[in-house]
Amino acid sequence: MNHVETGALRTPLEQRLAALRGSAPQRSLDARALAALAANPGCRRRAVLDAAGVDKAALAGRLGHPAPFGQSPFAIARGLSFEKRITSDGFADLLELLRHHLALPAPYGSDDACPVETPQLVTDPKRPAERVASTRAALARASRTPGVWTLLHHPLLRLAVAGSTVLLEPDVIAVRPDGRWTVVEIKSFPILDGGADPAKVGAAARQAAVYVLALRATAAELDAEAADKQAADKKVVSQETAGKPEDDTFRDGPGALREPFDPYLEPEGLAGAPSGTVLLVCPKDFSNRPTAATVDVRKPMAVTRRQLDRLTRIEELLDALPPGSSFDLAPDRADSELGSTVAAVGAAYSPDCLASCELAFHCRAEARCAGAVETLGRGVRGELGSLRTVDEALAAAQGTASAAPAHSAVTEQGPVVTKQGPVVTEQGSAVTKQAVAEEAVAVADEAVARLAHAAALRAEALACAVPNRVHSPDGGPEA
8 A cells, every 4th residue: 555655654654554564665555456455345454464565475475375376477568568559659549549439529529639638747656745746736737628638647546545545556547628537447458359358347347446436536636625715715805895795605615525426426516527437448359459448337436435435444453453563574584473463363255365365375274274164155154144164054054053152252252243244342331242142142043043954955855866766678777
């Protein structure tokens, strides 16, 4: 997770995160990793490691479960070569695709002759604050000059996630002549005969949705700043004209403009400039010639925003860590000590993590050693309720289960799963604990009853099955 501040650490939160990271360099959180984090908001382990900028791949290797996946160097080289072609010659190929695929209102069209501007942005990776400022300035300037195509190559946006700031770098942001902002996502997988791999398109859409969320946050901030300036100007004018009543349009301040809004409802003004449709640019067939398609990312935006809002604030996660915790990957540190620190942070493993998290194989090994039902998938985990292990589920199916695990979950683990979802009890409220315990027992009894009923149906089906098939005289089965 890359923070906006540069130079010396300025906030206590940054100091705590740097202490967790140790001497290792900070790893930035890109849109792909942020989309994966949003897909599993209950995983405190990944949230802490991503916030601290820990290299999860190196950490997995130290723990003995390296991640056997990653992007091929040849795919990376192909992607860089393809992007260089798209952005060369003054973005000529990209501009042609934009004009062809984006429907512009009159007087613009697919053959518009609007001029093209490509602002020079700060590109030094060691100066993130200046990169963010130059991107905001370019977007604000482009919004004041309609009738011009403005293309921002590798701008830098910021997005607040769980009380921390994440920096995101889309490929291109296009400010259209009509004032709308469109995210351009360049990928190296091909579009064959007008279609592409649905899994890759879905991943690209989720990644682009994160960019649009960050772009909308930037637009809302710029709109709020303009509102603040206009409110200040109105206040000066009202002071000069003492007898004129004050307009309370901006009395509520810009805070209301910064509230998250429904992706399907576009606000007025500059805050509604970012479009919910992105342009996906890929190679055509087996050539290196570019083609494009528009992708509606409003649904992925809604899902991602909802999941990000569910993330626990980083400060709360850090407060729950044992004193002196550190994920320092120094060579002289014992792997067992590092493993104990990782084990102190709760994980929410599911088989889906194997495709998106470098630490998933270590978490799977932990879940398997504990016999946790999470190894069977989220669906099975949800159906089993308070039954936390495979042994408990098998005992319930055999009719030998009891409600004791539900009581221990309340008294020892704190949070329990009830019909209304996770419940956190108060330490000083015996009444609350008793109520949650009764609810947990009810959920456990319901899960046990379902498993026992399923076991009875299976036994009945096996008993009714024909033990031996009837064969014909020639040795083959009868029709």
